[in-house]
Amino acid sequence: MSGQLRAELLKHRSTSTNPGLFLAMFGLVLLAVLLHGLALPADRLASASDQVQVFRFGSLLGALFAGLVGAMSITGEIRHGTIRPTFLFTARRGRVISAKIVASGLVGTVFGLAAVGVAVGIGSAALAARGIAITLHGGDYTLMPAGGIAAAALWAPLGLGLGALLRNQVATLVAIFLWLFFIENLLIDFVPGVGRFAPGAAAAAMTGLDAETLLAPALGAALLALYAAVAAAAGTVATLRRDVP
């Protein structure tokens, strides 16, 4: 493993930022899954598409928090000024960004794994406790976690690229929240033909949970990979061209 990558992984490990984000994500997944799994009336949880409403929070929140991890890995350095020693030690800034993409992708994968795991485990337990039969198909049980984890792994470089472009930490985090929870919801509700191509919808498509509205899982994965590549490339170019703050 390159020294640069080890340095980036140490940055992820050596502050309480990531544990804090992890706990927040864990709590939110737990809350959302339990509320939907326990509070919705049983007749509204009978069909597979209803049960999606319980399970989808794992991949949704996993992708969101992986995006935040990626965004924080660059905007945190800018905010605290560590970007200066970082680029003094590695003057080839592209190498730093590449290592950040890999490191935050790895951390994002762990976040995705945890979020999906909690959603599937707690969601299934909640339904079972109420005697509601789980109507998802066998294939859903591989695609749902795999897609959710892969979506989180891709959202990390997407957030990183956005952070490298915007540079301001609060602006970046607010932009990611607004986009995923407000703008994309509006798009899906009013212009679903456009909304299904948005990056959050592409992440959701990868789980295969909502095939009626969303793209096919493979297409969603390809599209999200494209978004991540474009954001990471744009963030890299901006970092190379602009003066270090």
Add this chain to the structure above:
Amino acid sequence: MASSVDEQPSPSPARTDGSVGEPVVVADSLSKRFGDLVAVDELTFALRAGTVTGFLGPNGAGKTTTLRLLLGLARPTAGEALVFGRRYCELEDPPRRVGAVLESNDFHPGRSGRDHLRMLALAARIGGDRVEEVLELVELERAAGRRVKTYSLGMRQRLGLAAALLGDPELLILDEPANGLDPAGVHWLRRFLRGFAERGRTVLVSSHILAEVAQTVDQIVIIDRGRLRVSGTLAELTERGRTLEQVYLELTGGGGL
């Protein structure tokens, strides 16, 4: 060691590396504009190995911008900023050639001092032993496990210096390193920088504390509003009994304040 430090420049500091005569730092018609603001204006100076140079000028004169240009953190609008004959970003292994501290607080408050140094060392393939060595050198070994947010300003200055020294560089570029240091710390820093230069290495240090500068440096570069006002040895500038402060205030137009 401290007693040998006086206001006379060392006549001919030992130069142990092979770069005799080659300037270590060169600013050549260096300019930096931010929109309409000209921060650095056609600045030209050169520093030789084995010297300690004081980089002086009023607030906003362009000192920090010049240092950022030399360190490759900002790109010149015109002219060149070179260290060891190259642009910083073209150096093979920058931390082993140049150590720099620009801000006294470039740390994540929640990270320990040791982890700050370890993450930089990893990126430059510098061993963990060296991290402990520089911690000991700046006397932070006991605080190294604590989060930086518990550090005083003087401790942060020393941690920044420790990071700059990780790669055992030949050139040190320091922006206001004495800020927040206690008298013992200032004394230590002065001896350290003199010793560094006596081993043939080079220091460029910006400062506002002229009395301290006069005790530490042998070369002076004064800029004002982005332009070079004077560059020369401390002895030349302070001949005929003038103090560095008198020279500085005359050149930067601050004498009437």
